[in-house]
Amino acid sequence: MSENTLVLCLSCMDRPGIVAAVTTELAELGANIAESNQFWDRQTGQFFMRIAFTSPADAGRDAVERALRPAIARFEMKTTIADLSRKPxxxxxxxxxxxxxxxxxxxxxxxxxxxxxxxxxxxxxxxxxxxxxxxxxxxxxxxxxxxxxxxxxxxxxxxxxxxxxxxxxxxxxxxxxxxxxxxxxxxxxxxxxxxxxxxxxxxxxxxxxxxxxxxxxxxxxxxxxxxxxxxxxxxxxxxxxxxxxxxxxxxxxxxxxxxxxxxxxxxxxxxxxxxxxxxxxxxx
Structure with missing residues (x-):
């Protein structure tokens, strides 16, 4: 079965539960995380995260966006999702x-x-x-x-x-x-x-x-x-x-x-x- 290769980038004010909220939703979609990086800017309180992952063919970019909406709203995240199968x-x-x-x-x-x-x-x-x-x-x-x-x-x-x-x-x-x-x-x-x-x-x-x-x-x-x-x-x-x-x-x-x-x-x-x-x- 073909897969989607996606990258999620997010930023928001830091507080407990951000990583868990995002990764839980990705796991529910059957996504497999290939790379994860995060940074907390202590001066501004901003949290930054980049997650590269694969997801099943029926869980593309739109499905990921829908799944993450509650977490995005809860933590007031700014997010982008890139499809790595497309060359910029x-x-x-x-x-x-x-x-x-x-x-x-x-x-x-x-x-x-x-x-x-x-x-x-x-x-x-x-x-x-x-x-x-x-x-x-x-x-x-x-x-x-x-x-x-x-x-x-x-x-x-x-x-x-x-x-x-x-x-x-x-x-x-x-x-x-x-x-x-x-x-x-x-x-x-x-x-x-x-x-x-x-x-x-x-x-x-x-x-x-x-x-x-x-x-x-x-x-x-x-x-x-x-x-x-x-x-x-x-x-x-x-x-x-x-x-x-x-x-x-x-x-x-x-x-x-x-x-x-x-x-x-x-x-x-x-x-x-x-x-x-x-x-x-x-x-x-």
């Missing part, structure tokens, strides 16, 4: 530096990243050949002072028409407007080529070189109207030395950026990231 669709946005995008495409091709690229969007035409080779729709949307609003409307249309679940800024060197960031909140991941909160804005590796740092890094975060201050999903660093030039730091950074972004996208599409105010809970 993503839109990749890129400018001229394509290393992070190429790494995403490779990880999807080899099966490590379970997603489908619905479209590639760029303010330059450089990545068109890659999109054509991968048989992915390519949209060239040049952005200037006079057409930013118009181009963002076209981007929203692409997201809606493709049914995209996530927009990935893979070194897309344009700042999304406050309106766009707000409309797609929690659905846009950016890779910033710096270990935030240090060295925000343009040319962070050159800023780091000027300060003589001994570590450089990259940060994957959700996009918000506050530039480079969205909830952080993942970060990594690499040691550097006084003998390295700014260009050397850029070269080291390319590898870090690619890794960090791919991991962040993977965590998101597997429902491993939960927003906790200005922070995230990541069940890696």
């Amino acid at each position: 669709r993503i839109v990749i946005m890129v400018s001229k530096f394509d290393h992070a995008m190429l790494h995403l495409l490779y990880q999807i091709r080899v099966g490590w990243l379970g997603a489908e690229v619905a479209a590639i969007v760029s303010n330059h035409d450089d990545s068109r050949g890659i999109a054509e080779y991968e048989n992915i729709a390519f949209h060239h949307l040049p952005v200037g002072r006079d057409n930013k609003t118009e181009q963002e409307e076209k981007l929203l249309q692409i997201v809606q028409e493709t049914g995209a679940d996530l927009v990935v800024l893979a070194r897309y060197m344009q700042i999304l407007s406050n309106r766009m960031s707000t409309r797609l909140f929690g659905k846009v991941i950016n890779i910033h080529h710096s270990f935030l909160p240090s060295f925000k804005g343009a040319k962070p590796y050159h800023q780091a070189h000027a300060r003589g740092v001994k570590l450089i890094g990259a940060t994957a975060h959700y996009v918000t109207p506050d530039l480079d201050e969205g909830p952080i999903i993942g970060q990594e660093t690499e040691p550097v030395t006084h003998a390295m030039s700014a260009d050397d730091l850029v070269a080291v950074g390319r590898d870090i950026e690619s890794r960090v972004l791919a991991k962040a996208v993977k965590y998101h599409v597997e429902s491993r990231v939960m927003l906790n105010g200005s922070k995230t809970v990541v069940f890696a």
Whole structure:
């Protein structure tokens, strides 16, 4: 008999009985829990939980939602249920530096990243050949002072028409407007080529070189109207030395950026990231 493979994420104010209430209902449906993670934020009192499970063919997502309604109402939970049999669709946005995008495409091709690229969007035409080779729709949307609003409307249309679940800024060197960031909140991941909160804005590796740092890094975060201050999903660093030039730091950074972004996208599409105010809970 075929099975459903589902992921339940929930958050609510912490109090006794939450786990028991949820797992009891899943057991009644004949579900088998494959993975369970939970976290209690003592500062805010919020409880977070992620449960991956299989359920019988006749106990799909709708049945799980119905079964959990009493527990959801009792504990005033916020919940999402994802069906892992469906690959999330993503839109990749890129400018001229394509290393992070190429790494995403490779990880999807080899099966490590379970997603489908619905479209590639760029303010330059450089990545068109890659999109054509991968048989992915390519949209060239040049952005200037006079057409930013118009181009963002076209981007929203692409997201809606493709049914995209996530927009990935893979070194897309344009700042999304406050309106766009707000409309797609929690659905846009950016890779910033710096270990935030240090060295925000343009040319962070050159800023780091000027300060003589001994570590450089990259940060994957959700996009918000506050530039480079969205909830952080993942970060990594690499040691550097006084003998390295700014260009050397850029070269080291390319590898870090690619890794960090791919991991962040993977965590998101597997429902491993939960927003906790200005922070995230990541069940890696």
